[in-house]
Amino acid sequence: MSLIFTVAITIIGLVFSCVSSSSASDDILENFLNCLHFHNSTSISNVVYTKTSPSYHSLLHSSIKNLRFSSNNILKPLVIVTPLQPSHVQATVLCAQLHDLQIRMRSGAHDSEGLSYISQVPFVIIDFINYRNIQVDVKNKTTWVQVGATIGELYYSIATKTKTLAFPAGVCPTVGVGGHFSGGGYGYLLRKYGLSADNIIDAHIIDARGRFLDREAMGEDLFWAIRGGGGASFGVSLAWKIKLVSVPSTVTRFIVPRTLEQNATRLIHKWQSVASELHKDLTISLTLQMVNSSNSNKGELTVQALFQGLFLGGVNKVIPLMQESFPELGLVKEDCSEMSWVESTLYFWGFGGQPLEVLLNRSQVITDSFKEKTDYVRHPISESGLEGLWRLFYEDGAKGVFIAMFPFGGRMSEILESEIPFPNRAGTLYHIHYAVHWVEEGEEVAEKHIDWMRKLYSYMEAFVSKSPREAYVNIKDLDFGVNNINGYTSYEQASIWGFKYFKNNFNRLVHVKTKVDPLNFFRFEQSIPPHM
Structure with a gap:
């Protein structure tokens, strides 16, 4: 009160x-x-x-x-x-x-x-720290996973039963499946199999009337809404039934680092046109960060681009594929490692070579302060546009910057925007995740980094999706606006951020909300409002 x-x-x-x-x-x-x-x-x-x-x-x-x-x-x-x-x-x-x-x-x-x-x-x-049971059914290629389980726990549970089944989800093992799946969820299997939410076939929730509902009981409208629409607006998700996907017993993981002095700008420009058009079995993401320059003895910094790839097959197949599609990167066998799919998930999070049990460690993430934003790109950013971005990296507020670019295309281009609430499908080249981290305490330090992130976001406006400028609901951004703390929030007010996350699917989400939670019990700063 x-x-x-x-x-x-x-x-x-x-x-x-x-x-x-x-x-x-x-x-x-x-x-x-x-x-x-x-x-x-x-x-x-x-x-x-x-x-x-x-x-x-x-x-x-x-x-x-x-x-x-x-x-x-x-x-x-x-x-x-x-x-x-x-x-x-x-x-x-x-x-x-x-x-x-x-x-x-x-x-x-x-x-x-x-x-x-x-x-x-x-x-x-x-x-839901204690609500994380996982039941893997290899015969039927399905799994029931309670929402308190982490992605790492899910991957581990699948891997202990089979080496040739997997699930398309994220790379961070400590992320909980509850929120990850309800907002979409993506990782290195996205181009082959789509989002986590695309592969959910049943769910258990508690609605505003306190009823326990499965897919049949909740109906297809509500089942549609909680797979990509952010389930917390509609009820309390308890468990997901997911469809497992096939992976080969051997996959190839590679990493190729390039700095600005090693022609990174031109390679990134090329990657933008290539990454979403590659074979579905091949995904190459980009990570941008600051590192010490190898051309200087004075501790000067430079921008480094990490090209990280996963190919669902052996190294002898991916090398000629890369030579045909992206020869400029210069991938060679020495850049590659063959392993099982679950082992590749360890490498992408920096735990390569460690036992699979590390996936069960829920506290392995370093906690600090951070601000994040997201974008979607539909047309390649020019080399001059990228060079303007690099200049921002050298500003004081950029210390701790991390930008991840993840390609779409493949299966994502085959699924209709209206299939689930997540709308970013055909025409999207890649997703951008901006983050800036800091460990110092104090409001002044926080304000410096947050102001820099907003400056970066403003700079990128010219190069990303428009009308609306799209964003990923799983990385919420309250800079877009919030609902009223008390009282009614209008459709018009909520649509300012709602269309950024969901585009035209926002209208159907409001319709579902009005039907299942008309009194708006399940509400928070950016929850879907009912029509009143």
Whole structure:
């Protein structure tokens, strides 16, 4: 409950208001806890953490990846619930509605704006840290995976059962499948098999009425919406049934680094035209970062482009394919390594050569502060445009910059924009993920890096998609605007950011929201609003 202070308030009135607010908050908490116990008897007690619980603070901070949102000044949840069964989620949803508490859902907590664990109004976190069972069915090439599982845990579970089945998802093993799948989800199998969301065939959710629903019970409209539309707007996702895809027993992974002094600008310009047109079995991504220049003894920096590739086959097939399609890169056998598909996922995250069990380590990501943005490119950026980008890399706010460019094409160009809410299909050359990281503390440091990121984003406007300038919902950006904290958010207000993420699919998402959650219980800063 928030307080509204006026200039004329007296000290006595201030103290009284604070005490009253604290008392009211305590009452809400007590009533909420009583409601949980009423709906779940004593079984829920072991999974409920309040601010007086010994494990509350360690649990809250255990999954915070972006330290921008770990400050003591940020409102903390009244309660954290770590469900073990659907009834725990059902009780939490029903009791939160009854006592006017918002819900935040957290699986991996990699969300760039911290929306899975912060709020500006009293709230409860449903943390799926203990809800991560995975059941792999090799015979039918399917898997049920609960939303608290990470991508790494999913990859490991599949690999222990088979070497020739996989799933198209991301490269970061600590990302939770809950949010990753609901917003789209992509990685090095994208050009062959599409997004994670393209390969979901069933789901379990709890809706605003507290009902447990599978695909048949929820209907095709809601099932459509939660696969790429950001499921947190429509209910609480519990589990996904996914379709596994075939991979050869041997794949080839390669990496080719090139700096500006090694003709990187011209190679990147060429890559833009080639990468989305390659054979579906071949994906070459680009990572741009600052490194020490090999041509200087004075510690000068230069821009480095890392061309990282995955080919679904052996090295003897990928070399002639590259010589035909992208000879300028100069790929040779020495750049390549043959391995299993699951082993390649380790290399892409920097754990090459380590045992597969490293995929099960949920805490292997270094936490720092960061700001992220995204773009989609439909026409190659000119060499002069790239050179202007390099100049920004040398500015003070760019320290810790990381830009990833990931090609589309292949299977992505074959799927209609309306098939699921994720709209970026035919005509998209590649996706850009901008990030700037810093470890120093203080608002001044944060403001410097965030201002630089906004300057970079402004510079890139001339070279990326337009009307709307598109963005990836899994890397939310509150610079686009937010819903009203309290009260009604209009379609017009939400469409400012909604069309950036979903293009014309935003209209259908609003229609589904209006049907399944007309009172807008599941809401946050950039949730889909209902028509009212």
